[in-house]
Amino acid sequence: MINLPQRTKERLIILERLIIQQEEKNITSKKLSALTGWSEDTIRRDILHLHMKAGSKSGYSTADLKSAIDSALGIDSSRQKHNCCIVGLDKLGSALLDDSFFEDSPFSLVAGFDTNVNRIEMMKSSFPLFATLDLEIKVPSMKIEYALLTVSDDRAQQIADRLVSAGIKGIVNYTNVILHLPKNILVRNVNPVLILKEMHAE
Amino acid sequence: MINLPQRTKERLIILERLIIQQEEKNITSKKLSALTGWSEDTIRRDILHLHMKAGSKSGYSTADLKSAIDSALGIDSSRQKHNCCIVGLDKLGSALLDDSFFEDSPFSLVAGFDTNVNRIEMMKSSFPLFATLDLEIKVPSMKIEYALLTVSDDRAQQIADRLVSAGIKGIVNYTNVILHLPKNILVRNVNPVLILKEMHAE
Numbered sequence: 471m472i473n474l475p476q477r478t479k480e481r482l483i484i485l486e487r488l489i490i491q492q493e494e495k496n497i498t499s500k501k502l503s504a505l506t507g508w509s510e511d512t513i514r515r516d517i518l519h520l521h522m523k524a525g526s527k528s529g530y531s532t533a534d535l536k537s538a539i540d541s542a543l544g545i546d547s548s549r550q551k552h553n554c555c556i557v558g559l560d561k562l563g564s565a566l567l568d569d570s571f572f573e574d575s576p577f578s579l580v581a582g583f584d585t586n587v588n589r590i591e592m593m594k595s596s597f598p599l600f601a602t603l604d605l606e607i608k609v610p611s612m613k614i615e616y617a618l619l620t621v622s623d624d625r626a627q628q629i630a631d632r633l634v635s636a637g638i639k640g641i642v643n644y645t646n647v648i649l650h651l652p653k654n655i656l657v658r659n660v661n662p663v664l665i666l667k668e669m670h671a672e
Numbered sequence: 673m674i675n676l677p678q679r680t681k682e683r684l685i686i687l688e689r690l691i692i693q694q695e696e697k698n699i700t701s702k703k704l705s706a707l708t709g710w711s712e713d714t715i716r717r718d719i720l721h722l723h724m725k726a727g728s729k730s731g732y733s734t735a736d737l738k739s740a741i742d743s744a745l746g747i748d749s750s751r752q753k754h755n756c757c758i759v760g761l762d763k764l765g766s767a768l769l770d771d772s773f774f775e776d777s778p779f780s781l782v783a784g785f786d787t788n789v790n791r792i793e794m795m796k797s798s799f800p801l802f803a804t805l806d807l808e809i810k811v812p813s814m815k816i817e818y819a820l821l822t823v824s825d826d827r828a829q830q831i832a833d834r835l836v837s838a839g840i841k842g843i844v845n846y847t848n849v850i851l852h853l854p855k856n857i858l859v860r861n862v863n864p865v866l867i868l869k870e871m872h873a874e
Binding site for chain 1: 676678679681682685686689690693707708709744745746747754756763764766767768770773774777778779818820842844848849850852853854855858859860861862863864865866867868869870871872873874
């Protein structure tokens with residue numbers, strides 16, 4: 471993984487997603503600038519970080535650009551996908567169960583957890599659902615790296631602690647609670663109010 | 673609104689949420705450091721941006737800190753809340769309809785939109801739901817500033833364009849599509865795969 475400035479990483483992730491949306495074989499920094507609103511200079515500087523072979527007049531090869539971004543972001547599309555789980559299958563959790571989000575991505579949703587055993591027996595999902603009791607067994611045995619945390623606020627910290635003990639690498643936190651986690655655990659806080667505040671303060 | 677570095681803003685938003693979780697009247701940078709894992713220096717530097725009166729030995733007053741952060745982030749709690757809507761009331765959109773997320777926040781969910789008129793007639797919500805047809809009327813008349821976009825990918829750009837024409841300031845984009853928007857429109861891309869990629873690349 472190349473050591474990239476945070477903003478560059480964020481832009482590259484967006485660029486990669488844009489490239490997937492395009493059907494052309496090549497794309498210029500001018501086109502990318504028009505699509506994103508970022509300056510051509512910014513885009514060229516971001517792409518320079520990738521140490522690709524120079525783009526031709528017709529622009530960068532979209533396939534090359536995509537794989538260069540993947541490798542810069544530590545994503546190796548030839549290896550197995552990174553396994554993820556959802557913890558908490560109430561309304562939000564079960565909405566995220568729709569794993570079409572994850573198609574063509576380097577991540578794979580492989581398990582869901584909920585304390586309500588009736589609920590997990592009733593729910594439909596393309597991957598297995600377990601009782602939260604089994605979290606300590608399933609996270610390591612299924613090689614789950616990341617969790618989407620959608621439990622209620624009052625249980626968020628406790629479940630996060632259990633995920634950490636079970637060996638999780640990172641948590642996408644949909645709750646309102648700011649989690650207290652060891653420094654080596656990755657976390658993204660994505661509840662709508664925090665996102666709105668960030669956006670509003672821009 | 674004070675002009676703050678992006679990372680400082682993001683940390684201040686987290687700090688504010690942490691302060692709300694605390695019950696003490698005062699909080700030290702040491703305690704904030706223990707809770708967040710950020711260094712005391714970082715936290716002190718962030719708080720310096722707020723031009724508060726100096727903290728005492730027992731730390732910063734949590735009430736003062738909260739209101740200083742609010743004002744630095746352009747949030748005036750004495751004025752009316754910022755109105756938000758959800759566009760697309762399929763599984764994810766209807767999960768977000770649960771406006772308990774928005775309690776005690778400077779944002780208020782005031783409307784939901786969906787093309788399926790049967791669906792909006794059947795759904796329960798503490799605020800009105802409208803046909804997407806009415807978007808151009810309701811967004812300005814209800815003074816809606818921000819939209820949570822949870823429509824299907826194939827309609828995302830078109831609906832975003834209509835939101836922009838209707839006068840929206842910002843979009844929280846839950847779809848897989850990178851939207852092409854005028855520069856003055858704020859946007860946050862929060863679909864799970866983009867969030868996981870960002871986290872994984874950290």
